[in-house]
Amino acid sequence: MLKLFNTLTGRQEVFEPIEPNKVGMYVCGVTVYDYCHIGHARSALVFDVFRRYLESCGYAVTFVKNFTDVDDKIIKRAQEQGVSCDAVTTKYIRAYHEDMGKLGIRVATEEPKATEHIADIIQLTERLVAKGLAYVVDGDVYFEVAKYPEYGRLSKRRLEDLQAGARVDVDERKRHPMDFALWKSSKPGEPAWQSPWGPGRPGWHIECSAMSIRHLGETFDIHGGGMDLIFPHHENEIAQSCGSTGKDFARYWVHNGFVQVNQEKMSKSLGNFFTIREIFEKSEWSEEVTGEILRYFLLSTHYHGPLDFSDQALKEAKNALNGFYDLFGRLAEPSGETESDQILSQAIDRCRVTFKAALDDDLNTPVAIAALQGLRSDVNKLTEKGLSSEGRKKVRQEFHVLGNVLGLFQSDKWQFGGPFVAPIGQARETDVALSVGVKQSGLSDSEIEDLLRERNEARGKKHFKRADEIRHSLAAHGIIIEDKPDGTSRWKR
RNA sequence: GGCGCCGUACCCAAGUGGUAAGGGAGCAGUCUGCAAAACUGCGAUGCAGCGGUUCGAACCCGCUCGGCGCCUCCA
Structure with missing residues (x-):
């Protein structure tokens, strides 16, 4: 019986799906304007494991993970690089799949993009306007938080407290500082779609409401993401979705903790982040081994707590x-x-x-x-x-x-460490395994095996001095030889 | 100012009322031509500190110290 910590209630609860044996799960993916770092990897991995575990329990899981492919940061990046927004998002979506694939993270059941759901977004926004929960100003549409009494339930905040702490420039046209954009009118040169309020593009939060409802229905089981999304993103999603449908939105809210560096949150603004591909590039281990090391490392702490990233931590994962x-x-x-x-x-x-x-x-x-x-x-x-x-x-x-x-x-x-060396004179049956577990530099497998053969011949003749020379010279390359009782040897790096 | 989290051995990390899981590193021993691996043994009378509740607390309550997150884009 699975128990989940539900951010909505602040308690651990027994998980009961809406429909027996079926689970609908939505997880906020990434905004595709740059390469993913290890923090993104943690979030993706945690929910990948959630999905795998639910499946292993016999649930048919519909796992939806979105890409935010229209956003200020994307527009800015496209302008900097003199390319289209489409070129930016295509590039980083591909990179996402490459990076996460190396970590063994499976592709979700559905991976929708915001730009493919503009009609849904407009429809949802229209319903909110019609219900009086949103208002239009100069082609922008805002959600009016004061009209939604439950606002703050997820993040355990009260509007008054938020007001006191707000230090953002307040848009004078908004009725409340916390009101947020559902639809933004577009400036020239920005991506734009026709809407009842003129040409524009969706706000950040509405896309997830639209996509989750489209793919999982108005009420579904699990909604996940990083802890930094609790406020305002998920709070706003709830307000929009429940406000629009009048029904419950997600029933269980699950949030993963941060990856940290030296006790501080890994983030772009602090500049203390490591991209996934950077870690793979710097790794002295093969891609397959590095992926498993990272996976082991990221799962060695409970998903809810912080996790400190360091070379030493990766080394310990490798040793384990x-x-x-x-x-x-x-x-x-x-x-x-x-x-x-x-x-x-x-x-x-x-x-x-x-x-x-x-x-x-x-x-x-x-x-x-x-x-x-x-x-x-x-x-x-x-x-x-x-x-x-x-x-x-x-x-x-x-x-x-x-x-x-x-x-x-x-x-x-x-052979995680290295290939098995067959006894002298026997066929090498394990050639298929040679690519695994091999450091990216150093001696080739055939060079190592030649030396090992020579060493085993020396051992057979009790020429231990020569045998030890070979052991030591291989050790200098990080190669460890293990002799087996039957006189054969295996090696690893 | 508001909300919240964390502080367990050299390192990582479970445990949230019944007497400290697990891993890594280290040390000693067995085995081995040497070595590695494996196996065996050693390692917090104590869980930041101080009080309190309780028959009993790392776990509950209070205070103190230290670290962090969110309230603004963020996994």
Whole structure:
């Protein structure tokens, strides 16, 4: 039974979908005027895991994530670069998919764009004007917050408090400083659509109301996004949507915490952000490995709390992951021993139970990961005592299935650290795996394997001095050799 | 000024009334030609500090100190 922390009520609540076995979930995506940073990645990843977990619980999930593709910042960026807004948004939508794809974040069921929903936006705005909740001034349309008594419910703010703190220039034409634009008349050269109030473009908040209602209906289950969207964005969405439809809007509001750097929020204005592609470019690990490191790192803290980004944190994630992949490597090796086979399923069951309980508890991914660590520890002991090939395969499959919810352990090419080296003279069966887990620079795989062959020949002749020379020279390149009892070796970086 | 969050071992991080999960790093040992991996053992009598409530508190209440977020575009 899944429990969620609902920002609307400030409490953890049992999740009950409107329709049994179905979930409609809307998450605010990004404004596409620049590359995404690791904070965007966290938000995207958290809701990707929400979606995966709901699916693994048997729900049919309709997951909608929008792109804001009309906005002041986009217009500004297009003017700076002397290109069309369309060129800007196309470029960064593609970049979004590239970056998030590297993190294993799945494409949503629907990924609507604001510009594809202008008719819906106009219709929604018209209804608000007709109901007297919005007013028109010189081609602009504003939502009148004073007409909506529930305003402030989500963010737990009162209009009076907001007024006291407001330090923005107040548009004299607005009836209340907190009134916000549903529709903006356009200046020459800006993107514009025809509307009952003249040519213009949508305000920021209305698009999400329009798109969520269009794709999920007037009332739906879950609405998510970063904590910084609670006010004013989500507050305004609620006001517009409920004001217009007279019905409840989203029932559960879920917000993820920030990625920080040195205890401070990562943000563009502070200049302390790292883009996703920058991290991949700087990584000494392959793309696949880097993606999994980031995923592990981002899920190692509960989604609601802050998360401090640092090189050390990534290094720790890599080390933790090494433990799993070292085990997977051993699980791929054949074994005729069966001592532990009978108690294997107990260990697996134990892990399943704690894993599910953790995610049921408001998607507690750190505890879920701890459950997987527990299984790793158990299986290490079992393999030591003797686990058959079948048992090894079974438990690797279990890691695959459970890991899938978090997007971890999905590579069938198990060599996270490096490829397995076949005994001398035997065919190299593992060539398919060579691209995995390899640092982006350094010795090539064939160079390493040649040296390893030479070393194993030396070892066979008890020429340990030469063998150690090779070990040390490979170590200088960051290559670690593991000798197995049968005289063969494997290596990793 | 208003609203809210956080402070748990060297680092990361769960736990929100019943006596401190898990990971990383470190140290010692077993194994190993060496090494790595794995295994075994060690590590907070205490959860920012001080009071209070309770049979019992990291968890509840109050105060203090320190850090942060939102109120303005922001994942």
